[in-house]
Amino acid sequence: MSQMDNLLLANYTELSLHECGREKCQPGKVITLDVKTYHLFHYVLYGSGTFIFNNKTYQLKKGDMFYIPPGETALYYPSDNNPWIYTWIGFSGTKSDQYLKRIGISDDHPIYHDTKELNLKPLFNDLADRYNHSQFLSIECLAIFMNILYKMMIAKHKEDVVLSAKETHIRMAKQFVENNFQFKIKVTDIANSLSLSPNYLANIFKETLGMSPKQYLTDYRMHKACQLLSNGVLSIKDVAKRVGYANPLHFSAEFKRVKRMSPTTYKNQNEL
The missing domain is CATH 1.10.10.60 (Homeodomain-like)
Incomplete structure (x- = not known):
């Protein structure tokens, strides 16, 4: 790779990309993931499948995303009658944990559900397309992934605001009862x-x-x-x-x- 190409790599201290792909899985294909040194997102584009992590089993479908943290292994496989197609992205960086915390993803909560309003599918597809076209994870890929993180954080913030409003109403209602x-x-x-x-x-x-x-x-x-x-x-x-x-x-x-x-x-x- 030329010096110019090196400058285009998505390799920064705060956030770096390590791998990316898209796969149409065949029924019966069971994947036991090797331990990675970075975080992994898998986004289900179509179909359904099973994800097993931390002794818990999750049945996932189109629009679901599962998370595998660094240093951990997991097992996942497509359903027999509707095998999934998914994209994946591996990332790390000094701000990775902060992003995940803001989004609400962790070892204990490894599943994220996309919504019509959020609509992450085109971004995950675009990310895989750009990687497949250039065969390396460029700054352009990083920009798409940062947009994914941004949209997820904004959605979580809105959810927290709604929750906060409900909690405030409950607290004030309780106070009214106590006073009257x-x-x-x-x-x-x-x-x-x-x-x-x-x-x-x-x-x-x-x-x-x-x-x-x-x-x-x-x-x-x-x-x-x-x-x-x-x-x-x-x-x-x-x-x-x-x-x-x-x-x-x-x-x-x-x-x-x-x-x-x-x-x-x-x-x-x-x-x-």
């Missing part, structure tokens, strides 16, 4: 305090906490009721009022449903 549980509040009051629709609030509660806002409100009220009952000073009627129930019979029914015993039984068993 003693009043006659409903789920619509919690949602209105956050300028959210009740349906959206219900969805993020279910997704984040595994329960509805109504269930959370009821559970919190029963938690506070248990504290008051354990003190042994207040009557059942007064405890009911203190936790937002005007009707002591309604309170008793809810308490028994949640705690599997009546308020009176709980009070007798737990009075300090």
